[in-house]
Amino acid sequence: MATTTPTDVIDRSEEIRRIQRKEKWRRRIPLLPALLFTIVVTQIPFLFSLYYSVTEWTIRPARPRTFNGLSNYAELVTNKFFRDALLTSVLMTVSSVLLSLLVGTGLALLLDRKVFGQGFLRTLLITPFLIMPVVASQVWSSQMLSRTFGVVNWLLETVGVDRIEFVSRYPLWSIVLVLVWQWSPFMMLIVLAGLQGQDASVLEAARVDGATSRGIFFQITLPQLRPYLELGLLLGSIYLIQVFDHVEVMTGGRGAANVPYFVYQRSIGGGWSFGQASAFSIVVVVFSIIIATFGLRVLSGLLEGEEAA
Amino acid sequence: MSGGNTGPVVGARGLGSFLLGIATWIITLLFFFPVFWMVLNGFKEEVDANTDPKLFFDPTLDRFSEVTEDTTGLLSFSEAFANSFWSVLISTIVVMAMAIPAAYALSIRPVEKWRDVLFFFISTKFLPIVAAILPLWIIARDAGLLNTRLVLIILYTAMNLPLAVWMLRSFFNEVPKELIEAASIDGAKISSQIRSVILPIVAPGLAATALLCVIFAWNEFFLAVQLNPVDGTTVPVWVQSNVSSRGNFLAKLSAASTLATLPVVLAGWVAQKRMIRGLAMGAIK
Amino acid sequence: MAEVTYKSASRIYPGSEIPAVNALDLEITDGELLVLVGPSGSGKSTALRMLAGLEFVDEGSILINGKDVTLTPPQDRDIAMVFQNYALYPGMTVAENMGFALKQQKVPKEERRRQVEEAARILDLTEYLDRKPKNLSGGQRQRVAMGRAIVRSPQVFLMDEPLSNLDAKLRVQTRTELADLQARLGVTTVYVTHDQVEAMTMGHRVAVLKDGILQQADRPRTLYSEPKNRFVAGFIGSPAMNLFDIDRVDGQLRLGSMTVPLSASTDAALESTSGTSFGFGVRPEHMTLTTEGGLPGEVIVVEELGSEAFIHVKFEHRGSDETIVVRTDGETAIDRGDFVNVTISGPTHVFAESGERIG
Ligand SMILES: Nc1ncnc2c1ncn2[C@@H]1O[C@H](COP(=O)(O)OP(=O)(O)OP(=O)(O)O)[C@@H](O)[C@H]1O
Numbered sequence: 019m020a021t022t023t024p025t026d027v028i029d030r031s032e033e034i035r036r037i038q039r040k041e042k043w044r045r046r047i048p049l050l051p052a053l054l055f056t057i058v059v060t061q062i063p064f065l066f067s068l069y070y071s072v073t074e075w076t077i078r079p080a081r082p083r084t085f086n087g088l089s090n091y092a093e094l095v096t097n098k099f100f101r102d103a104l105l106t107s108v109l110m111t112v113s114s115v116l117l118s119l120l121v122g123t124g125l126a127l128l129l130d131r132k133v134f135g136q137g138f139l140r141t142l143l144i145t146p147f148l149i150m151p152v153v154a155s156q157v158w159s160s161q162m163l164s165r166t167f168g169v170v171n172w173l174l175e176t177v178g179v180d181r182i183e184f185v186s187r188y189p190l191w192s193i194v195l196v197l198v199w200q201w202s203p204f205m206m207l208i209v210l211a212g213l214q215g216q217d218a219s220v221l222e223a224a225r226v227d228g229a230t231s232r233g234i235f236f237q238i239t240l241p242q243l244r245p246y247l248e249l250g251l252l253l254g255s256i257y258l259i260q261v262f263d264h265v266e267v268m269t270g271g272r273g274a275a276n277v278p279y280f281v282y283q284r285s286i287g288g289g290w291s292f293g294q295a296s297a298f299s300i301v302v303v304v305f306s307i308i309i310a311t312f313g314l315r316v317l318s319g320l321l322e323g324e325e326a327a
Numbered sequence: 328m329s330g331g332n333t334g335p336v337v338g339a340r341g342l343g344s345f346l347l348g349i350a351t352w353i354i355t356l357l358f359f360f361p362v363f364w365m366v367l368n369g370f371k372e373e374v375d376a377n378t379d380p381k382l383f384f385d386p387t388l389d390r391f392s393e394v395t396e397d398t399t400g401l402l403s404f405s406e407a408f409a410n411s412f413w414s415v416l417i418s419t420i421v422v423m424a425m426a427i428p429a430a431y432a433l434s435i436r437p438v439e440k441w442r443d444v445l446f447f448f449i450s451t452k453f454l455p456i457v458a459a460i461l462p463l464w465i466i467a468r469d470a471g472l473l474n475t476r477l478v479l480i481i482l483y484t485a486m487n488l489p490l491a492v493w494m495l496r497s498f499f500n501e502v503p504k505e506l507i508e509a510a511s512i513d514g515a516k517i518s519s520q521i522r523s524v525i526l527p528i529v530a531p532g533l534a535a536t537a538l539l540c541v542i543f544a545w546n547e548f549f550l551a552v553q554l555n556p557v558d559g560t561t562v563p564v565w566v567q568s569n570v571s572s573r574g575n576f577l578a579k580l581s582a583a584s585t586l587a588t589l590p591v592v593l594a595g596w597v598a599q600k601r602m603i604r605g606l607a608m609g610a611i612k
Numbered sequence: 613m614a615e616v617t618y619k620s621a622s623r624i625y626p627g628s629e630i631p632a633v634n635a636l637d638l639e640i641t642d643g644e645l646l647v648l649v650g651p652s653g654s655g656k657s658t659a660l661r662m663l664a665g666l667e668f669v670d671e672g673s674i675l676i677n678g679k680d681v682t683l684t685p686p687q688d689r690d691i692a693m694v695f696q697n698y699a700l701y702p703g704m705t706v707a708e709n710m711g712f713a714l715k716q717q718k719v720p721k722e723e724r725r726r727q728v729e730e731a732a733r734i735l736d737l738t739e740y741l742d743r744k745p746k747n748l749s750g751g752q753r754q755r756v757a758m759g760r761a762i763v764r765s766p767q768v769f770l771m772d773e774p775l776s777n778l779d780a781k782l783r784v785q786t787r788t789e790l791a792d793l794q795a796r797l798g799v800t801t802v803y804v805t806h807d808q809v810e811a812m813t814m815g816h817r818v819a820v821l822k823d824g825i826l827q828q829a830d831r832p833r834t835l836y837s838e839p840k841n842r843f844v845a846g847f848i849g850s851p852a853m854n855l856f857d858i859d860r861v862d863g864q865l866r867l868g869s870m871t872v873p874l875s876a877s878t879d880a881a882l883e884s885t886s887g888t889s890f891g892f893g894v895r896p897e898h899m900t901l902t903t904e905g906g907l908p909g910e911v912i913v914v915e916e917l918g919s920e921a922f923i924h925v926k927f928e929h930r931g932s933d934e935t936i937v938v939r940t941d942g943e944t945a946i947d948r949g950d951f952v953n954v955t956i957s958g959p960t961h962v963f964a965e966s967g968e969r970i971g
């Protein structure tokens with residue numbers, strides 16, 4: 019073997035460690051602005067909230083802030099309105115995410131085929147997602163569902179059904195309807211991206227092997243779409259758990275106050291009991307973290323197999 | 328397989344596909360109808376709008392001019408538009424300026440715990456804004472930032488930053504490692520590697536990301552109405568102030584809504600393909 | 613131009629115990645085309661990337677022109693590299709790809725264009741200068757990658773399996789062109805391949821790696837005729853050398869029923885070794901088929917290639933069946949099932965049990 023006697027083997031480990039230490043910092047620097055900004059803007063308010071939540075503090079009428087331990091939290095357990103808000107939040111988020119994912123997938127599958135005017139149809143379909151929630155809520159409540167001028171009610175009447183004031187009769191589901199209308203296009207975009215990324219040769223191979231369209235869909239397309247559906251689920255949940263605008267514009271909170279809206283009502287929305295509202299929001303955070311852990315599991319599924327380079 | 332067998336099957340498929348095409352059209356038009364109706368109402372006289380649905384009427388631009396000239400609300404449309412425009416534009420630029428280096432540090436030359444950092448960014452999106460609005464309101468009030476554009480710029484940046492970091496990281500992951508190695512052997516410094524090699528590859532991803540930031544910021548209502556209800560009014564708040572005085576002003580409201588949504592809708596229409604490509608390219612990997 | 617020296621250079625990847633490149637000692641002279649060859653995972657790419665500055669050198673040093681570059685970043689080493697998948701910048705045209713390095717060196721635009729055009733002319737790429745890489749064929753892309761390297765006139769060319777993405781015919785053609793170009797430019801080149809034919813045809817010298825350890829670095833001829841150990845003997849040559857474990861009986865080496873003929877020097881070297889087990893090797897072209905004497909056996913496969921034929925002969929050795937491949941000329945009358953006698957007519961190789969060459 020070609021081993022010469024290593025007379026002058028230099029051990030570089032010390033030098034390399036030094037370079038790597040420097041390199042470590044060089045790698046961190048680009049991250050710092052975003053990280054510091056996010057910590058300052060999102061974490062500091064949270065610490066304030068934590069502090070407020072153990073105080074009794076009402077500013078209208080103004081009263082001095084006093085420490086009152088965990089009684090704000092104790093109040094939560096017994097507060098019926100809070101529990102209602104919690105239930106509303108769960109129903110609203112889960113149903114709107116799942117329905118928009120379902121509708122979005124359907125739309126994507128329809129659009130993925132050769133259809134006359136495909137691009138035009140896609141353009142029309144994504145529009146609801148681009149429309150501001152305030153406007154979407156307004157259009158649906160005053161022009162579609164409204165008892166007096168709503169197109170839906172007018173249609174109902176022409177087929178002989180009595181007019182219904184949808185938004186006040188079914189506030190929660192009216193909101194869900196609008197959310198699904200707005201978010202289905204987004205889900206459609208994600209699923210379309212997934213369908214585009216499909217390996218055409220696999221599909222052809224399956225067709226040659228005599229697979230039925232239905233078989234291809236369930237055994238090939240759907241598994242390939244899975245990560246995209248998970249992405250939709252994740253992004254949808256992040257945004258739909260925060261819904262505020264639709265509740266405010268469509269119902270003003272009547273009958274469909276979710277947790278965000280409830281916290282708002284209790285504090286700057288008129289309640290002005292900041293200590294109490296802070297306790298509510300801390301609970302919201304805790305719940306969100308529980309949901310987030312689930313979400314992050316989806317996320318780590320998405321990151322699975324990715325190695326630190 | 329005999330020819331006689333395949334014939335009818337192909338024919339049936341042709342018919343089925345034709346019917347599905349029709350169905351696609353009908354569903355799409357139904358989906359789009361509320362938007363169409365809103366735009367249509369904006370061109371009506373109030374008497375035509377505030378009645379049973381009318382498809383045919385004498386179109387007028389009066390509502391639009393009323394809306395843009397009206398100053399009975401908090402602010403005029405053009406003032407609100409300017410507020411929105413600058414808040415959205417600056418916050419999106421700041422988001423991209425911070426997210427691009429951050430995404431670089433999470434994918435191309437990753438820090439050791441890039442996974443944890445990424446999770447931290449995303450986890451902040453799970454914190455409900457309402458939970459932070461109180462202290463934000465108090466901090467902003469004490470800092471004299473209530474009713475300024477600055478507070479919205481800061482908050483929109485914070486709101487969009489995690490999403491941008493996350494999406495951009497996926498796009499950066501698409502850049503082959505050898506390209507960066509080739510560039511460094513070719514003598515390119517890191518800045519030049521980013522500018523000449525990485526950014527051109529991730530350009531569609533950058534566009535898709537920036538567009539999403541613009542959409543979310545332009546349409547944001549809650550923070551704007553809480554922290555900027557007076558001088559800093561943005562377009563969504565302005566629309567909502569028109570709703571409050573709704574009464575029999577459906578046509579005017581529709582005109583206002585149309586104007587408010589137009590910029591983002593147009594941008595979205597133009598960029599839709601790039602957006603799909605962006606999402607397909609990296610949102611997952 | 614440049615000399616390259618590896619001085620006991622090792623690379624140990626984080627999280628791994630065994631070095632991917634283990635105390636590599638290698639000197640590459642100015643203008644030389646040195647080929648690194650070895651099986652997959654033997655550390656060829658790692659050794660090359662250490663020279664490029666893309667991997668740390670954990671122990672030892674690397675010198676270019678006598679200057680220690682061990683800790684120099686790739687940007688400052690004045691080397692050019694051709695990657696297996698070419699790594700062309702997708703957004704740039706062919707001309708921009710080729711001129712990129714010059715641009716980094718702030719070469720003025722006019723001068724840059726002149727050099728790019730010159731390189732394009734050498735590589736027959738002139739008419740593609742304005743195309744994007746995605747609109748080129750595989751062979752053209754390969755040439756652009758080459759062009760990107762030669763435009764810079766660097767100290768050293770590094771190439772990591774640059775031909776492996778081409779089809780067989782183009783690969784053979786390109787490898788001659790490439791060797792020719794290298795000779796004309798006279799730039800020191802380190803070339804990585806796992807294909808020993810490519811290594812033997814292109815390399816001025818060939819360095820054989822296995823498990824990160826350099827086995828032998830020699831001119832192709834020497835590598836072929838005097839492999840330093842059993843691994844090199846088996847790795848170099850196509851078809852491969854016939855290699856057997858054999859025993860020393862009464863001072864003689866026995867293959868099947870035959871006593872193998874040895875040169876005087878091998879005999880002398882054997883005298884001074886103890887042990888009874890050895891490795892024995894003989895190349896297919898160093899045997900003939902006869903009707904008697906030698907090693908009797910049965911033909912089981914006849915590979916006819918036209919100009920030559922390879923006859924696989926089954927024989928009994930140490931109580932089990934073994935196969936030996938013999939080269940004959942193309943017009944052989946031998947058929948499967950024939951009984952033949954194999955006679956050794958050329959040099960043989962004997963290896964100690966450890967694998968080291970004895971003679
Ligand atoms: N980044 C890395 N991290 C850890 N181990 C690595 C890394 N790169 C390569 N290795 C390991 O080092 C050894 C040598 O790898 P190298 O890529 O140099 O082999 P090679 O000779 O080029 O093989 P091939 O012919 O397959 O390209 C292998 O065992 C490989 O698994």
Ligand SMILES: [Mg+2]
Pocket residue numbers: 656657658
């Ligand atoms: Mg390799």
